[in-house]
Amino acid sequence: MKEDFLHHIWKFKKFNTLNLKTYNQEEIIISHVGQYLELAGPDFFNAQITIGNQKWAGNVEIHVKSSDWYVHNHERDAGYENVILHVVWEHDLEIFRNDNSEIPVLELKNYVAPVTLNNYQKLLAPKSWIFCEKQLKEIPQFTLTNWQERLFFERLERKSKPILELLEATNNDWESVLFCLLAKNFGLNTNGEVFLKIAQIIPFSIIRKECFEVENLEALLFGTAGLLDREKEDSYFKDLKFRYFYLLHKYQIEKSFIEPVQFFKHRPDNFPTIRLSQLANLYHKQQNLFSKISSLNSLEAIYEIFGVSVALYWQTHYQFDKESPKKKKSLTKSFIDLIILNTIIPIQFAYAKSQGREDSEDLITMLNEVEAEKNSIMEKFSSFGLKPKNAFETQSLLQLKNEYCSKNKCLDCAIGVELLKAH
Structure with missing residues (x-):
């Protein structure tokens, strides 16, 4: 008890x-x-x-x-x-x-009543993954649908907090906030925090001014990441390094030292060199990016905006001095879907909230069209009969697992409450 x-x-x-x-x-x-x-x-x-x-x-x-x-x-x-x-x-x-x-x-x-106590003991029976894993199929669809919507917005509320903190730190510059969020998500789990620091070190006003030359953007990103610190024979490396120190002098920026980016255990297409080049190309091709996506609810338009690749040099390289077979290395649909989930939807939600607007239905509609995420948590839910059909449902299930199931908060969960009812 x-x-x-x-x-x-x-x-x-x-x-x-x-x-x-x-x-x-x-x-x-x-x-x-x-x-x-x-x-x-x-x-x-x-x-x-x-x-x-x-x-x-x-x-x-x-x-x-x-x-x-x-x-x-x-x-x-x-x-x-x-x-x-x-x-x-x-x-x-x-x-x-x-x-x-x-x-x-x-x-x-x-x-x-004995049945209430029995339902409670049944709900909290020894688990292999979550307490209600053997009873998930019993949940009425109406209960599940309403609870998923609540979970989705709980997750968005949690994601909006660091966005609003960044907004305050950047003097309410939404374009700068978007740049920081995109950098973090381009870095994925391994390099995300380092990429975020890179974006915070480079004043976004400089990104605005230098976006017309993609090499300058690469120089700023690569240099801040410490990828230009060593000496190499590669002519492109030398050019970026020259540009980097020129820009430091031009804008009176002190060189910063941060923890090194990680290549280890990454597939080559996720190497930090490739992701930073893609980010540079995005801001080279899309000025005023936040203005374009702040209220955008068309997936096709988003895929078009983020349909960028790497600089010409990186089409034949993954690292400096090491040539590889030519490959365009464009952002894949699955990667853009991650950007939609972790950057675009959260920043649209936070912006609408800051403006006193309500765009809940639009966000749900958009994510209903995004493919379901594939990970071990979704595989587990699917094995117990709760198979997500789209990204809206996967985001809801992630919130359910992380904030309720893993914390044993069954009695705060609509599924747990439903299972406690007398049958």
Whole structure:
């Protein structure tokens, strides 16, 4: 038995409220269970309860055992002096306020239906991956659809926080924020944080001024990444290095030293040299990029905007001084889909929110057209009968797994609540 289950039982009155009595046999009538705070202090605030012939307004504290009151040191906290009812699963000890008055106790185990308890024990049975893995097929589609939408926007809210932090750091320059986000996502998991630092080191005003020469953009990105630090015989390397130090002098920028980018364990098309060249080419071909995508909801238009490749040199190289067979190395559809998921949708959401606009339906509609992500989490959900059809559903399922299943927050999850209902 866990307290979160008792919180759920009390919050939603999942117990027999008829002939309800305290442990000392005083009648209880619940007018209002109170507000569930989930903060320090009593669990439910400002409940309204009649005990015997007296109506009370105050707080409700919930424990598995009455003695947990002292285990949690509530007797030392003045915030618990106005508790009007102590709700427990098992009453094993009388609890008194500082004025020696006894706090009334409701022992819930006498009022919870066996089927509710059985559903709870079934839900939290030993798991191999998530608790409800064997019951997912039982969830009504209506419940699942509504919950997926809520999960999707929870995930967007979480993704929008660092965007708004970047916005503040860049003096409300949305173009600069987009550049930082794109850089991070071009770096993928391995180089994402380093690419973000590169984008933050280079003032975006310089990117604006130098975007008409792609070699200058490459020089800034490669140089800041430390990829021009060594000496090489390659003429393109020498040209970029000359441009880099010229631009440092021109704009009075101090050379920064950051952790090295990683090549190890990457497929060649994901080498940082290739991704940085693609990013440079994107900003060479698409000026005022944020203005173009801030309200764009056409996938075809997005694929067209991001249909960029590498500089001519990188079509025959993956690293300096090492020639390879010619390949255009354009951004793939699957990579652009990642950009849509991790950059375009979150920044559109954050921008609309900052403008007081509502574009929820447009975002869902767009992601319904993006292919479902393929990863180990989606494979697991599919094996248990919950196969996502598009990126909207995969984003929702990622939020479900990471923020609910992995944290055992079954009783805060619509799926868990549905499974607790009597059948």
